[in-house]
Amino acid sequence: MADPKRKTVLITGASSGLGAEMARQLAALGHDLALCARRIEKLDALKGEIAAAHPERRVEVRTLDVNDDEEVFEVFRGFKKDFGTIDRVIINAGIGKGAPLGTGRWDANKETAMTNFVAALAQSEAAMEIFREQDAGHFVMISSMSAMRGMPKTMTTYAATKAGVAHIAEGLRNELYGKPIKVTVLYPGYISSEMNERVDPKKAKGMVSTEKGVRSMVAAIEKEVDSACVPPLPWAPMSLVMKHAPLGVLKKII
Numbered sequence: 001m002a003d004p005k006r007k008t009v010l011i012t013g014a015s016s017g018l019g020a021e022m023a024r025q026l027a028a029l030g031h032d033l034a035l036c037a038r039r040i041e042k043l044d045a046l047k048g049e050i051a052a053a054h055p056e057r058r059v060e061v062r063t064l065d066v067n068d069d070e071e072v073f074e075v076f077r078g079f080k081k082d083f084g085t086i087d088r089v090i091i092n093a094g095i096g097k098g099a100p101l102g103t104g105r106w107d108a109n110k111e112t113a114m115t116n117f118v119a120a121l122a123q124s125e126a127a128m129e130i131f132r133e134q135d136a137g138h139f140v141m142i143s144s145m146s147a148m149r150g151m152p153k154t155m156t157t158y159a160a161t162k163a164g165v166a167h168i169a170e171g172l173r174n175e176l177y178g179k180p181i182k183v184t185v186l187y188p189g190y191i192s193s194e195m196n197e198r199v200d201p202k203k204a205k206g207m208v209s210t211e212k213g214v215r216s217m218v219a220a221i222e223k224e225v226d227s228a229c230v231p232p233l234p235w236a237p238m239s240l241v242m243k244h245a246p247l248g249v250l251k252k253i254i
Contacts, residue, residue, distance in 0.1 A: 007138075008058075008083045010034040010076065012066060012123055013093030015042035017193035018142070020089060021214040024050065024222075029222065034079035034086065036064035037093065058083075066093045066119035076126035077136035084159060088138040089127035090221070091120055091165070098154045108138045110158040128181075136180045140221055141169035145189045145235055148242035149250065159223050166227075185227045186217055189235035206234055 009026050013019040015037035023033050028156045035043050043061040050059050060082050064075045082088050094116045099105030120141070144162040166185050173183035183204030185228035190206055191213030213231060220228040229235035242250065 005034065006030050007087035008032045008034060008085055009088045009090065009193050010036070010086050010127075011090045011092055013037055014061075015039045015046065017210065018083065018188070018191065018217070019090075019092045020046050022092070022218060023059075023220060025214055025218045027059070029053045030057075031088075031217070032058040032125065034060050034062075036062045036075050036079075038063065039145060044216070059228075067115055069119075069122045071157065072119070072122045073126045073129075074083045076123075080130050083116075085134060086127075086130050086137065088140060088221075089130070090140040090142065091123045091127070092142045093119065093123070093168050094142070094161075096158060098157045100153045101156060103231055104136055104253070112157045113161055116158065117164045120161075120165045121168060128172070131181045138182045138184065138221075138224055139169065139172060140218075141165050141183075141185045143169075143185050143187050145187050145229060145239065145242070147187060151254070152251075170227075175237050184221060184225055186220060187227070187229045187235065187239065188213060189229065189231065189238070190216060191217075191230075 008033050011019050011023055011033065014023050014035035016039075019037065023035055023046060028080050033050070035046065037043055040063045042060065047059045050057060060079065061137055062075045062078060064071055066072060087218060095112055097108045097112045099108045101109065124139070124141075125135070131139065143166040144159070147162035147166050148157055148161035150156065166187070169183050169185040176183060191208055192210050209230060216231040220230055229239050241253070
């Protein structure tokens with residue numbers, strides 16, 4: 001008899017950082033995995049690692065460039081065909097590029113907007129296509145604490161995209177309220193990952209290890225909460241400060 005707690009979880013951006021660690025922790029909790037990212041060699045290595053630690057888990061991997069709209073739908077549909085059912089989709093793929101507006105780096109800001117918002121919208125379409133057909137599923141959007149308020153300089157475009165994807169998830173939750181499809185949006189704070197490895201530690205107060213940060217993320221995902229700042233401390237109370245503090249006060253703490 002199938003384990004009712006065992007889910008098939010599709011994770012984008014799963015080759016490193018938060019995505020790879022979510023895969024490890026979700027496999028340890030008993031879930032099967034559909035993992036996709038651009039770097040297939042890293043996915044293959046992760047698959048081998050998980051197979052060695054949890055041989056009873058099923059892990060399938062596919063190459064995916066989330067900026068290729070057709071490939072997004074092809075990969076999601078392919079995983080659905082592989083497993084028969086996709087119980088949870090975690091939209092995690094993203095980049096951290098950006099520059100102050102008007103400084104000649106339109107290319108970096110456009111790339112951030114296309115990858116973090118437009119590509120996330122495509123992934124949302126592909127996920128919801130599956131969930132509507134099944135009339136069941138768990139949609140998880142990885143946003144950021146930077147979505148709480150407009151951010152300055154190199155963070156301006158990035159924060160705007162993260163606010164945008166949070167609203168995609170919140171809009172779906174509004175639409176699907178009371179129905180079998182659940183929606184979660186997570187707002188991670190400073191969690192060590194490949195994306196922020198160049199961040200000055202002095203400007204990243206409260207940064208936690210990838211393993212610890214993802215443990216908070218996975219706990220919230222497993223509970224299927226509507227939304228959560230992760231880790232809860234200090235980020236849940238900090239979210240109120242970020243949203244409501246006078247700008248002069250906010251500028252001193254970010």
